[in-house]
Amino acid sequence: MTKNALIVVDMQQGFDDPRNGPRNNPACEENVNALLESWRSAGQPVVLVRHDSKKQGSPLAPGQSGNDLKTGIEGPHDLFITKTVNSAFYGTPDLDAWLKKEDINAITVCGIMTNFCCETTARMGGNLGYDVTFVLDATATFDKKDMDGNIIPADQIARTTAANLHGEFATVRSTAEVLSN
Structure with missing residues (x-):
């Protein structure tokens, strides 16, 4: 069976903050x-990632309740990464080294x-x-506001991310598609 690691990124309570x-x-x-x-249930590897913000007043800062993972996320996992930047590959411990050691591609x-x-x-x-x-x-x-102060709706941002990733860095799929395989 091919190993496929589920990387669960920053599912933290601080994202419920209305300031977002x-x-x-x-x-x-x-x-x-x-x-x-x-x-x-399939015994596939699970990686949980938590963002430990260094920004003053951030709800994601260590020691704040917003730094905690959301309910249901904190269960069994194979690796727990903390990071202070956007990529889980720049966290601790080293995700790339762990994936290679575990022969996960x-x-x-x-x-x-x-x-x-x-x-x-x-x-x-990718x-x-x-x-x-x-x-x-x-x-x-x-x-999100663009540089001219115009609001870009979150759904549009998500579609743009999907368009940028699909076929170049990743295959974009739905939960139902992933679970049906």
């Missing part, structure tokens, strides 16, 4: 939990935020030669 603004995909948590249940990425830490992890995984699946409906993001 409007969010897309209210089904994200449900979809991530379905993926986790499938991976755990495929990863499936889900979590928060679609266009930041999830996308960056998927791009780096560049490092992993077979990357990006589960779009198991990610979530927030509305």
Whole structure:
């Protein structure tokens, strides 16, 4: 059986903070939990990633309740990574070294935020030669202002991320598609 590591990125309580603004995909948590249940029951490797923000006042800073993982995420896992930047590949312990040691050449990425830490992890995984699946409906993001102050809706940001990744860095799929295989 081919090993495929589920990389669950930054599913943390701090993303529920209203300061983040409007969010897309209210089904994200449900979809991530379905993926986790499938991976755990199949004995496939699970990697949990937590962002430990260095920004003053961030709800994701260590010691804040927002740094904690969301309910249901904190179950059994094979590797727990902490990071202070966007990519899980720049966390501790070293994700790439662990994947190589475990002879894993495929990863499936889900979590928060679609266009930041999830996308960056998927791009780096693709560049490092992993077979990357990006589960779009198991990610979530927030509305964002562009450089002119215009609001870009979160759904548009997510679709753009999917278009940028698909066929270049990853294969973009839905939770249902991933679970049906």
